[in-house]
Amino acid sequence: xxxxxxxxxxxxxxxxxxxxxxxxxxxxxxxxxxxxxxxxxxxxxxxxxxxxxxxxxxxxxxxxxxxxxxxxxxxxxxxxxxxxxxxxxxxxxxxxxxxxxxxxxxxxxxxxxxxxxxxxxxxxxxxxxxxxxxxxxxxxxxxxxxxxxxxxxxxxxxxxxxxxxxxxxxxxxxxxxxxxxxxxxxxxxxxxxxxxxxxxxxxxxxxxxxxxxxxxxxxxxxxxxxxxxxxxxxxxxxxxxxxxxxxxxxxxxxxxxxxxxxxxxxxxxxxxxxxxxxxxxxxxxxxxxxxxxxxxxxxxxxxxxxxxx
Amino acid sequence: xxxxxxxxxxxxxxxxxxxxxxxxxxxxxxxxxxxxxxxxxxxxxxxxxxxxxxxxxxxxxxxxxxxxxxxxxxxxxxxxxxx
Numbered sequence: 001x002x003x004x005x006x007x008x009x010x011x012x013x014x015x016x017x018x019x020x021x022x023x024x025x026x027x028x029x030x031x032x033x034x035x036x037x038x039x040x041x042x043x044x045x046x047x048x049x050x051x052x053x054x055x056x057x058x059x060x061x062x063x064x065x066x067x068x069x070x071x072x073x074x075x076x077x078x079x080x081x082x083x084x085x086x087x088x089x090x091x092x093x094x095x096x097x098x099x100x101x102x103x104x105x106x107x108x109x110x111x112x113x114x115x116x117x118x119x120x121x122x123x124x125x126x127x128x129x130x131x132x133x134x135x136x137x138x139x140x141x142x143x144x145x146x147x148x149x150x151x152x153x154x155x156x157x158x159x160x161x162x163x164x165x166x167x168x169x170x171x172x173x174x175x176x177x178x179x180x181x182x183x184x185x186x187x188x189x190x191x192x193x194x195x196x197x198x199x200x201x202x203x204x205x206x207x208x209x210x211x212x213x214x215x216x217x218x219x220x221x222x223x224x225x226x227x228x229x230x231x232x233x234x235x236x237x238x239x240x241x242x243x244x245x246x247x248x249x250x251x252x253x254x255x256x257x258x259x260x261x262x263x264x265x266x267x268x269x270x271x272x273x274x275x276x277x278x279x280x281x282x283x284x285x286x287x288x289x290x291x292x293x294x295x296x297x298x299x300x301x302x303x304x305x306x307x308x309x
Numbered sequence: 310x311x312x313x314x315x316x317x318x319x320x321x322x323x324x325x326x327x328x329x330x331x332x333x334x335x336x337x338x339x340x341x342x343x344x345x346x347x348x349x350x351x352x353x354x355x356x357x358x359x360x361x362x363x364x365x366x367x368x369x370x371x372x373x374x375x376x377x378x379x380x381x382x383x384x385x386x387x388x389x390x391x392x
Contacts, residue, residue, distance in 0.1 A: 021345060081343035125344070133344045164344065190347035192340025212351065253348050 003307045004112035005034060006103055008047040008095040011119045013088025017076055020084075021253060021290040022120065022134040030118045030286065033296035034303060041307065043112060047099030047119055055097055055137055057145040058172050063129040067093070067136055083131050093121055093136040100143040100240075103283040108151040108238065114274075114282040116243070116303050122287040124166030124242045125191060133191060138168045139285050140242045144179050147238045154178060157236035159227065159270050160185070161263070162244020162287040163254040165194030169242065170205055177202035180234045182227045184208045184219060186247070186254050206230045210247075212255035216262045219247065223266055228273060235277040239270055245289030245298035253290050260294075260301040267305035282306065315356040323364045330357040 012024040034042065052064050070077060071090040078084045096119035103115035123140055125133030144156040158173075160166040160183040170193060173179040185194050187209035194207045208226035210218055231239075245263060247256040267284075274282050284306065289295035318326065333354040336342050342350050378384045 082345055167340075188334075188337040188351060190340070190342055190344040192338055192342075212355075253344070255348060255351070 001110065001113040002041055002043050003303065004103065004106050004115040005039075005042045005044045005118065005303070006047050006099040006115060007031065007044075007118040008099065010088060010095045011047075011092045013086070014092035014121055015076065015086035015088065016084055016134075022122070022288075024120075025292060026289065026295055027118060027120050029292040029296040030299045033300040034118070036300065038304065039300075039307075042303070045102070047095045047117070048102055049091075049094040050097035050101050050137075050142070054101055054146055055142060057149060058128065058138055058141045059126075060129055064137075067131065079131050082133055083135070089121070089136070092119070095119055096121060096123065097137045097139050097142050100139040100283065100285055101146050103285075104143050104147045104151065104238070107281050107283055108147060108153070113280060114271075114306050115284065116306060117283070117285045118299070119286060122162075122244070123285065124160055124162060124169050124244075124287050125164070126168040127171045132168065133164065134288075135168060138172060140166070140240045141169050141172045143240045143283055143285065144173075144238070148178065153237045155180070155234060155236050156238045156240060157182065157231055157234060158240045158242060159183075159231070160242035160244070160287070161223075161247065161266055162242055163247035163251065163256050164190055164244070164288060165207070165209075166242055166287075167191045167193040170194070170198065170200070173200065174205065175201040177204050180204045180206065180231065180236060182206040182208070182231060183242075184210060184222045184227070184247075186210050186212055186214075186256050188212075189254060204234070210256055213257070215249075215257035216259070219256065219258055219262055220265065223269055228269060231270075231273045232276065237278050238281045238283065239274045239278055241267070241270060241282060241284035242287045243284045243299075243302055244287035245295050245302070248289065248291060248294035248298055250291040250294040251289065253288070260297045263298045264301040264305045267302050271305065271308075315353055318353075318356045318360050321357075321360055323361060326357050326360045326364070330354055330361060333357070
């Protein structure tokens with residue numbers, strides 16, 4: 001079995017205002033990096049559209065329809081200071097969620113060893129009924145709930161190493177003891193959540209915040225001492241990675257100093273847990289990462305690790 | 310975007326610097342800062358914090374401690390911490 005790469009050209013058509021960091025070139029940088037020789041072994045497929053009823057596992061149907069109806073025929077409409085829609089945004093959002101769902105199907109039916117979903121818009125800031133922080137649907141949350149509903153997985157875990165805290169994923173699973181949410185992120189920084197004391201109703205939320213200026217040592221310590229033991233104890237049957245690469249030292253939106261090899265290291269550590277309790281099953285979804293060079297190189301390191309390269 | 314230029318902070322009086330710093334901390338804690346501006350505002354907060362610390366150090370250097378005799382009566386002053 002090989003690693004599956006899922007993407008879709010519609011994700012380039014979610015346009016943001018000039019100068020906005022979450023831009024189509026991000027996806028082009030990722031796709032370009034994954035064209036290198038060593039990635040020729042990847043199985044590649046286009047993301048289907050997510051059915052509304054699957055998105056509705058995490059978001060109310062009237063929220064989904066309101067987003068659809070807010071889609072402009074031309075130009076860009078702002079939903080908040082960060083988040084906006086262009087004519088192609090809703091379709092891109094359906095493909096991003098659909099890519100996550102398809103990845104779950106392929107990995108849980110053993111047609112792929114694991115999968116990386118290179119789509120945009122990202123998802124982990126989207127709350128149950130609120131778009132936020134460049135996000136509309138929480139793709140990682142949808143993947144976890146879909147794995148439970150469609151494939152009968154009892155316990156899923158989300159590991160989020162994007163530099164921003166995934167407030168949406170935390171909110172969606174706050175009172176759900178069947179899904180563990182683990183995050184490393186910079187504090188203080190947007191969105192303001194993610195303190196150690198935020199642990200959910202069943203102690204299944206695990207936050208390991210980093211200080212501005214922290215580098216590989218603090219990041220690796222947070223993963224090894226705070227997150228991995230909790231994951232191992234929880235024994236998830238599927239691990240979903242919210243793979244943001246904005247903790248890279250070159251990223252303009254944060255102050256953490258990681259390099260490509262740190263993402264590869266974290267990926268390997270998560271794979272070790274997945275190997276031990278989840279039959280190696282990992283679905284990884286692109287979240288943030290706003291320096292194009294760092295994003296391309298870091299994604300390549302992450303995917304190479306998934307390929308056990 | 311938030312104001313990226315911190316050149317105004319170097320001449321800011323303590324009261325204004327601490328007031329703006331408190332406002333930034335409150336906004337960051339409440340999650341009211343847009344993602345795109347978050348890091349810029351944090352960095353301005355750091356610059357304000359350094360300004361406040363510099364002003365406090367300067368003020369400390371000017372404060373002298375009162376020296377007392379054996380009976381506890383003031384006899385004069387001496388520099389704080391020997392500075």
